[in-house]
Structure formats: C-alpha cells, structure tokens
Amino acid sequence: MSVLVVGSVAYDGIETPRGKVDRVLGGAGSHIALAASHFTNVRLVAVVGDDFAPADEEVLRRRNIDLEGLERAPGKTFFWQGVYSESMNERRTLVTDLNVFADFQPRLPESYRDTPLILLGNIQPSLQATVVDQATNRGFVAGDTMNYWIERTPDELARTIRSWDAILINDEEARQLSGETDLRASAAAIQAMGPTSVVIKRGEYGAALFHGDDCFLVPAHPLTTLVDPTGAGDAFAGGFMGWLDRCGIDRSSHPEQWQSQLRRAVVYGSIMGSFCCEQFGVDGLRNLTLERIDARYEEFQALLAY
Amino acid sequence: MSVLVVGSVAYDGIETPRGKVDRVLGGAGSHIALAASHFTNVRLVAVVGDDFAPADEEVLRRRNIDLEGLERAPGKTFFWQGVYSESMNERRTLVTDLNVFADFQPRLPESYRDTPLILLGNIQPSLQATVVDQATNRGFVAGDTMNYWIERTPDELARTIRSWDAILINDEEARQLSGETDLRASAAAIQAMGPTSVVIKRGEYGAALFHGDDCFLVPAHPLTTLVDPTGAGDAFAGGFMGWLDRCGIDRSSHPEQWQSQLRRAVVYGSIMGSFCCEQFGVDGLRNLTLERIDARYEEFQALLAY
Numbered sequence: 231m232s233v234l235v236v237g238s239v240a241y242d243g244i245e246t247p248r249g250k251v252d253r254v255l256g257g258a259g260s261h262i263a264l265a266a267s268h269f270t271n272v273r274l275v276a277v278v279g280d281d282f283a284p285a286d287e288e289v290l291r292r293r294n295i296d297l298e299g300l301e302r303a304p305g306k307t308f309f310w311q312g313v314y315s316e317s318m319n320e321r322r323t324l325v326t327d328l329n330v331f332a333d334f335q336p337r338l339p340e341s342y343r344d345t346p347l348i349l350l351g352n353i354q355p356s357l358q359a360t361v362v363d364q365a366t367n368r369g370f371v372a373g374d375t376m377n378y379w380i381e382r383t384p385d386e387l388a389r390t391i392r393s394w395d396a397i398l399i400n401d402e403e404a405r406q407l408s409g410e411t412d413l414r415a416s417a418a419a420i421q422a423m424g425p426t427s428v429v430i431k432r433g434e435y436g437a438a439l440f441h442g443d444d445c446f447l448v449p450a451h452p453l454t455t456l457v458d459p460t461g462a463g464d465a466f467a468g469g470f471m472g473w474l475d476r477c478g479i480d481r482s483s484h485p486e487q488w489q490s491q492l493r494r495a496v497v498y499g500s501i502m503g504s505f506c507c508e509q510f511g512v513d514g515l516r517n518l519t520l521e522r523i524d525a526r527y528e529e530f531q532a533l534l535a536y
Numbered sequence: 537m538s539v540l541v542v543g544s545v546a547y548d549g550i551e552t553p554r555g556k557v558d559r560v561l562g563g564a565g566s567h568i569a570l571a572a573s574h575f576t577n578v579r580l581v582a583v584v585g586d587d588f589a590p591a592d593e594e595v596l597r598r599r600n601i602d603l604e605g606l607e608r609a610p611g612k613t614f615f616w617q618g619v620y621s622e623s624m625n626e627r628r629t630l631v632t633d634l635n636v637f638a639d640f641q642p643r644l645p646e647s648y649r650d651t652p653l654i655l656l657g658n659i660q661p662s663l664q665a666t667v668v669d670q671a672t673n674r675g676f677v678a679g680d681t682m683n684y685w686i687e688r689t690p691d692e693l694a695r696t697i698r699s700w701d702a703i704l705i706n707d708e709e710a711r712q713l714s715g716e717t718d719l720r721a722s723a724a725a726i727q728a729m730g731p732t733s734v735v736i737k738r739g740e741y742g743a744a745l746f747h748g749d750d751c752f753l754v755p756a757h758p759l760t761t762l763v764d765p766t767g768a769g770d771a772f773a774g775g776f777m778g779w780l781d782r783c784g785i786d787r788s789s790h791p792e793q794w795q796s797q798l799r800r801a802v803v804y805g806s807i808m809g810s811f812c813c814e815q816f817g818v819d820g821l822r823n824l825t826l827e828r829i830d831a832r833y834e835e836f837q838a839l840l841a842y
Contacts, residue, residue, distance in 0.1 A: 317717050411623050413740075414758050434719075435741035436755060447755035447839050449742060452720050493842035533753050534840065536799035 231475045232271040232296075235263045236336050236361050237351020237464070239276040239300065242511060243311035243325070246318055248457045254511035255286045257308060258351035258374070261461035264515040265468025265502040266349070267293035268523055270475040273342045275299035275361065279307040279330045289516055298339045303330040318459050319433070338364040349471045351464065352376050355383055355390035362393065370474065370481065372396035372427075374467055380406050388423060396427035398467045398499075404430045413438060414445065427492060429470065429499070431463050439496045446493045451504035451530060458510045462503040465515055469502030470495045501526050537781045538577040538602075541569045542642050542667050543657020543770070545582040545606065548817060549617035549631070552624055554763045560817035561592045563614060564657035564680070567767035570821040571774025571808040572655070573599035574829055576781040579648045581605035581667065585613040585636045595822055604645045609636040624765050625739070644670040655777045657770065658682050661689055661696035668699065676780065676787065678702035678733075680773055686712050694729060702733035704773050704805075710736045719744060720751065733798060735776065735805070737769050745802045752799045757810035757836060764816045768809040771821055775808030776801045807832050 237259030243252045259276040266272045273296040280302065290297060311325035336357055346369025350358040358373055371394050379387050380403060387407075391397055397420060405411055408419035417428040417440035428440040436449040473495040481488035501523060505514045543565030549558045565582040572578045579602040586608065596603060617631035642663055652675025656664040664679055677700050685693050686709060693713075697703055703726060711717055714725035723734045723746035734746040742755040779801040787794035807829060811820045 412762065432741070435738070436753075438755075438758070445758060445839055446842065447742075447758065448842070449744075449753035449755050452744065452751060452753065456718065490842065497842055533751055536752065536754070536796065536803055 231347070231478065232273055232345050233266050233347045233349055233471050233475050234273045234275065234338070234342055234345035234361075234365070235259060235266065235349050235351065235468070235471075236275040236358070237262055237353065238308050238331055239274075239278050239282075240308035240310055240331070242460060243309070244458055244460050244510060245313040246458050246510075247314065247316055248455075249510065251458075251510045253309070254513075255289055256310065256461060256511055258353075258461070258464040260290065260512055261464035261506065261515065262349060262351055262468035262471075263290060263295045264293055264512050265465040265506070266472030266475075267295050267468075268502075268515075268518055268520055269469070269472030269498070272296065272472075273299060273345055275336045275338060275342065277301040277303050277330050277334045279303060279305045282307050289512065293516065296342075299337070299342055301334075301337070303333070305330045307331075312460075314459070318456055321459075336361050336364075343367070346370065347471060347475050348372070349467060350374065350394075351467070352379075355379055355387040359390045370395045372398060372467070372471055374398050374463070375403065375407075377403055377406055392424040394425045396429060397425040398429040398431060398463075398470065400431045400433065400463060404428070414440070417445075429496060431466055431503075433459075433462075437466070437496050437500055439492060441489055441492050444489060446496060448496055448500055449534070450500060451526065451533070456507050457514075459507050460511065462506045465506035466499035466503040468499075470499035472502075473498040497527065497530060498523070501530060537653070537784065538579055538651050539572050539653045539655055539777050539781050540579045540581065540644070540648055540651035540667075540671070541565060541572065541655050541657065541774070541777075542581040542664070543568055543659060544614050544637055545580075545584050545588070546614035546616055546637070548766060549615070550764055550766050550816060551619040552764050552816075553620065553622055554761075555816065557764075557816045559615070560819075561595055562616065562767060562817055564767070564770040566596065566818055567770035567812065567821065568655060568657055568774040568777075569596060569601050570599055570818050571771040571812070572778035572781075573601050573774075574808075574821075574824055574826055575775070575778030575804070578602065578778075579605060579651055581607075581642045581644060581648065583607040583609050583636050583640045585609060585611045588613050595818065599822065602648075605643070605648055607640075607643070609639070611636045613637075618766075620765070624762055627765075642667050642670075649673070652676065653777060653781050654678070655773060656680065656700075657773070658685075661685055661693040665696045676701045678704060678773070678777055680704050680769070681709065681713075683709055683712055698730040700731045702735060703731040704735040704737065704769075704776065706737045706739065706769060710734070720746070723751075735802060737772055737809075739765070739768075743772065743802050743806055745798060747795055747798050750795060752802060754802055754806055755840070756806060757832065757839070762813050763820075765813050766816075767818065768812045771812035772805035772809040774805075776805035778808075779804040803833065803836060804829070807836060
C-alpha cells in the first residue's frame with residue numbers, strides 16, 4: 231500500500247541551544263514523508279524552486295519516496311528561519327519566505343490518484359480540499375492545520391475538515407479550534423466538526439487520541455538529548471499514518487482492530503517524533519532503520535508497563 | 537502496617553473558575569492523610585489552633601486517621617487563600633497566615649515511633665529531619681519540598697534529602713533543585729543528592745518515576761471536570777505512599793517486585809490526584825471508596841493499553 235503526502239518541502243535555518251544550521255532540508259512534507267517511509271511507500275506532492283539541490287532530492291529518493299508529484303517551479307524554495315528558547319518550548323520565527331510555495335497548487339499525478347490513505351500537511355485548507363477532490367479511491371484522510379488558518383480562514387477550514395477521518399493538531403491549536411480549554415472537551419468539540427479521530431500532540435508531554443468515545447493517552451519518550459524540535463509534529467504524523475498503512479487493517483470490517491491499531495499508530499508517531507528531535511532538520515529521520523524504531527517501541531513499552 | 541504523615545493542617549480559601557469556598561479543611565497533611573487512608577492506617581503529625589472545628593477533626597477521624605500526633609496550640613490554625621487562573625495552571629496566593637504553624641515543632645507520640653514508612657509533607661527541611669530522627673524503625677522515607685526551601689535553605693535541604701529513599705516534587709521544582717531543564721537529567725542530578733527514587737509530578741501531564749536506572753511515565757487521568765487543583769500533589773503523595781504500604785513488599789529482599797510496586801504506586805498517586813481535583817478542598821478524597829479507586833485504576837489501564 232501507499233500513503234499520499236502533501237506538504238511543504240523547504241529549506242530551514244534553525245538555531246537551538248544545541249547549535250545552528252543553515253538551509254537544511256525541512257518542511258512538513260519532508261518530515262512526514264521521511265517518517266512514513268520507514269513503514270510504507272510514500273507518494274509526495276510538493277513544490278520546490280530551481281535552487282533545490284540534487285543532494286536533498288537524493289535524501290528523499292534514497293528512502294524510496296515517490297517524487298513524481300514533486301513539482302519544480304521557477305524561483306526559490308520555501309525558506310524558514312527560526313530560533314528556539316533555552317527550554318526549546320518556544321520559538322521565534324525570523325524569516326518566512328514562501329517563494330514558490332506562495333503559488334502552490336497541489337496536482338496529483340495520475341499514478342497517485344488511487345492512493346487510499348491521504349495525509350494532508352499543514353497548508354491552506356482550500357488546497358488541502360483540492361487534494362482530496364483529485365483522489366479517486368479515498369480510504370482514510372488525515373490532516374494537520376495551524377493557528378494561522380484557524381484565525382484567518384475559519385469557515386474554509388471548517389468546510390475542509392468536515393470530511394476528514396482524523397485530524398492531528400497540537401494542544402494549543404486544539405483549544406483554539408474548539409474554544410474549549412479541557413482536553414476531552416476540546417476533542418469532543420472537534421469530533422463534532424467532522425473527524426472521528428482527533429489526535430492531540432502535546433510536545434514533551436506526549437499525545438492523546440480520541441476515537442469516537444474512546445480515549446488513549448501516551449507520554450512522550452523521555453529524550454536523553456533534545457537537539458532540535460523542528461518537524462517533530464510532522465514526524466509524528468508520518469509515523470502515525472505510515473503505521474496505519476503498514477498494519478493493513480480494514481477499518482469498516484474490523485472496527486475494534488482498527489481502534490487498537492490507531493493506538494499503536496499514536497505510539498509509532500511519538501517514537502518518530504522522538505527520533506526527529508535528536509538531530510537537526512531531517513537527520514534524525516533519514517538514516518533510521520526499522521530495527522531501531524522497533525527497539526524504541528519495545529523500550530517505550532517497558533517505560534509504560536506497570 | 538501504617539504510614540506516618542507530617543504536614544500542615546490548614547484552612548483554605550479557594551477561588552477557581554468553578555466556584556469559591558472559604559475556610560475549608562486543607563493543608564498538605566490533610567490531603568496526604570486522607571488520600572493514604574484509603575489504602576492503609578495513617579498516623580498524622582500536625583498542629584492546629586484552638587479555632588479548629590470538631591467537624592473538621594471528624595473528617596479525619598472518620599477515615600480512621602490516628603490523631604494522637606495532632607497537636608493543639610493556642611492561636612489560630614494556618615490559613616491560606618488563593619485564586620486560580622482561567623486554565624487553572626497558575627494560581628495567585630492572596631493570604632498566607634502561618635499562625636500556629638509558624639512555631640510547629642513536630643513531635644512523634646511514643647506510639648508513632650516504630651512506623652516504618654514516613655511521608656514528609658512540604659515543611660521546613662530541618663523539621664522534616666527531626667521527624668526522621670525521632671523514628672526508631674525507619675523503613676522507607678519519602679518527602680516533598682518546594683521552591684521556597686530550594687531558594688532559601690539549599691544547604692539544609694541538601695542535608696535533609698540525603699537520607700531520603702524517595703522525593704516527590706513537581707517538574708518546576710525538579711528543574712530548580714537540579715539546575716537541569718531536561719526531565720531525565722534533572723532526575724539523575726537529584727538521585728545523586730540521595731534519593732534512589734525521584735517522582736516528578738507534572739500536573740495535567742501526569743508523572744514520571746526514576747528509580748535507579750529505571751524510568752516510568754504515566755499520563756494524568758483526563759478529567760471531565762476539573763474543579764479545584766489544590767492539594768492534588770499531596771493527594772498524589774498520599775496515594776503513592778498508601779499503596780506502597782498496602783502492597784507490603786520488602787524492598788531489600790524483593791527489589792524487582794518493589795520496582796513494579798513503585799510504578800503502581802505512581803498510578804495510584806495519579807488516581808488520587810485526579811479524585812482530589814474533582815471537588816473543592818478535601819471533598820474529592822473524604823467520601824471515596826476503594827471500589828471507586830479500583831474502578832478508576834481499571835479505567836486508567838484501558839486508557840493506556842495498546
């Protein structure tokens with residue numbers, strides 16, 4: 231099976247208390263695709279400029295990510311630059327140059343259209359909707375969004391997420407989107423907007439899954455060295471969706487097994503988020519092996535058992 | 537078996553977004569003792585003034601808490617008043633009248649001295665030390681502290697915790713005490729100060745246990761209605777210590793079983809913290825039954841299984 235991923239492919243300039251890097255491969259699409267690629271085949275829809283380096287394309291290609299949907303447009307690749315606080319719980323954006331991403335119109339190559347699992351990275355809600363419209367074999371649609379769209383295009387966002395099966399957002403966004411402060415109440419309010427499954431990413435505190443009436447909580451892996459949190463939420467989404475595709479459960483015919491795989495998907499999401507944070511940019515995701523992922527899964531089980 | 541508890545017995549005035557109460561029974565000693573009383577026998581060492589109402593004493597007595605160590609001094613009972621923010625993640629203290637608590641010198645009645653499990657609520661470190669000095673059958677000593685003592689009496693605090701088996705503190709205090717921001721690093725630094733077991737309470741995000749090289753994480757129970765967080769950390773400590781006494785494992789002869797009971801104790805601590813938050817003051821703890829506690833334990837297991 232395959233997962234269709236849409237999201238930004240960017241260059242990032244990142245400064246954290248652990249160091250500084252300039253123009254490294256980044257963007258939600260890259261992090262999602264690389265994380266998911268450890269579990270399944272990934273088809274990426276994104277846009278880059280003519281400055282996009284062959285070496286960076288090679289990073290994606292080496293993970294067998296299908297790049298037929300990676301459009302090249304005249305101009306520069308999306309560039310983001312930010313600096314993290316001492317605790318890395320806050321970050322300040324210094325530069326956001328959308329460049330070719332400003333006019334991005336996601337187009338699915340013919341070969342992508344029948345992909346049943348679709349993961350919509352955080353882009354404009356109306357563009358997320360056009361991706362789903364182009365798909366011909368819609369199985370399970372999950373998406374991310376952010377405060378920018380919640381504040382500026384609330385109606386467009388509401389229309390878009392109405393058809394999603396799952397939404398993956400952080401706790402601040404969940405509060406903003408729902409208008410509720412309590413975790414359970416905000417998840418219930420978001421479920422009422424459409425998605426049956428609401429995954430709330432809580433950073434260093436883990437994640438929560440609300441699926442119908444079911445609730446599942448998982449703490450974050452306690453990292454020994456947090457180097458760079460950039461893209462951790464996207465790596466989470468990639469691990470989550472990659473696992474769901476890999477486990478291959480038919481959710482309509484096996485709802486209980488699906489529910490338990492959703493929980494596992496949240497654990498794999500957490501694990502991919504933890505690997506992401508251990509190195510700058512996508513370095514924590516690109517050279518991983520399934521053996522290391524499974525070892526951390528077991529380590530995780532040992533951390534949580536009682 | 538029994539647990540010896542030392543800590544404040546106070547009157548609290550509390551305002552949260554869910555309501556307001558005045559002069560309700562509170563204090564670390566009350567919350568700890570009531571939480572622990574659901575698991576084992578509790579012997580309380582504390583001081584109250586001559587305004588302490590028989591009805592409030594009755595609340596403790598009805599839970600079979602031994603009050604031989606509850607000293608009555610001329611003057612008023614410790615009074616605290618505070619108001620919580622909308623999210624209840626922050627609170628502002630309006631009044632702290634130490635009253636009779638200012639001159640508190642914990643004295644163990646003869647019948648308390650052989651209690652093997654000792655839980656030291658958050659009082660001045662040198663007073664915590666005198667409690668341990670008076671004990672004749674010291675088995676397992678756990679204690680709490682706070683930023684006030686970390687800042688003002690660091691040397692006295694260091695001398696006191698050196699002999700503790702476990703310390704239970706919140707994440708902010710753990711960072712302050714250790715000088716480390718990372719959870720694991722701060723736990724390791726605190727272990728190096730003495731306690732083999734470090735329990736870090738993370739409020740709405742749960743708790744972490746570091747025992748030797750072992751690490752255990754548990755999320756908080758997702759409450760449907762958070763009414764008043766006052767005393768939740770103390771209720772946690774009471775549940776933790778109460779369970780350890782109830783399970784009755786000899787930690788030197790059965791270190792592995794002890795380790796797994798420590799994990800369970802953290803879960804029971806979380807559960808008692810969640811009950812505490814659901815009502816004002818000690819109301820969430822006083823009328824509980826072991827059946828409801830066990831039901832929540834099972835509910836908790838279902839929330840965490842994958």
